[in-house]
Amino acid sequence: MAQSTPEAGSGRVPAEAVQEATVPVPAAAGSGPISHAIFRLARLHRMFAGQLLRRIGLHPGQELVMMHLWELGPQRQTDLVRLLDSDAATMTRTVRRLEQAGFVRRRPSPTDRRASLIEPTAASHALRREVEQVWSRLEDISTAGLSDDERAAALRTLERLEHNLAVAAADSADADPQR
Template sequence: MAQSTPEAGKGPAVTGQEATVPVPAAAGGGPVSHAIFRLARLHRMFAGQLLRRIGLHPGQELVMMHLWELGPQRQTDLVRLMDSDAATMTRTVQRLEQAGFVRRRPSPTDKRASLIEPTVASHALRHEVERIWSQLEDLSTAGMSADEQTTALLTLERLEHNLVQAAADTAGADAER
């Protein structure tokens, strides 16, 4: 994904591929950030199309993956695992519950908490979710060599690390005030 016009990023397009959306001149100081925005938008769109076929919305499959792997979890633990917020997780769990993919049961160790657990119906989805994630990976990495995929993954992990560190630094600075 390159810049769509030389003016937008103050230089020629890097790969010769057109951006999927025009890059406004105001984003010229952040071409990587704009590319991340475009990539995330497209990735979520394709994920949504694929997941819709099995009755899930983007993000719900990630909750299910954690539940399948770890077993029943408190909702607060799901919030932490997903780096989410309580309101979003509440809506996600409610929708999964309405679809019949999770159920709540009282926690045997904490009378105030309930555990969210996958249902038998959700276990039938697991193979489909794994297939969809493989398909999404194939769509995303089409035409890339194994080395290019490794480099892309390392770059994405570095970008994530940078933003996690910036968030921690900001939280620390806010705490000091």
């Protein structure tokens, strides 16, 4: 395995904080060690989540749709796209697969003839506890060896990184004249 080792004294990441990377870190990523670590972490997290979810008949992302439907009740597909910051094509495929598996059904919207509502089925409600257990297991694996204080600090840091990227994305969208 390759190590991610930013230049000493660069002010980026202290050398003693660097642990072994799961994939080789290319030299071109040397100026972005945190971004590369996020990439590696997201890749592994999604891969392991996929393994756990497959055992209960879901693919990554489908459980998020189900979580929103269980929490909020029937939703228009466009609302699911917005809630999950997805795109229409991906959501169409996801809903179609969930429908084929018997976890959701479509019904006409009582307020908009053009729209249909996506609602969870009884079969999906039986799946809810299993999804919660998968997420609990994924959380335990991801944070193994961290104290409660370290978990809280990690969550604050991740939320800050997410905020920074959301602000940058919004600024970028505002600056794009084609939008």
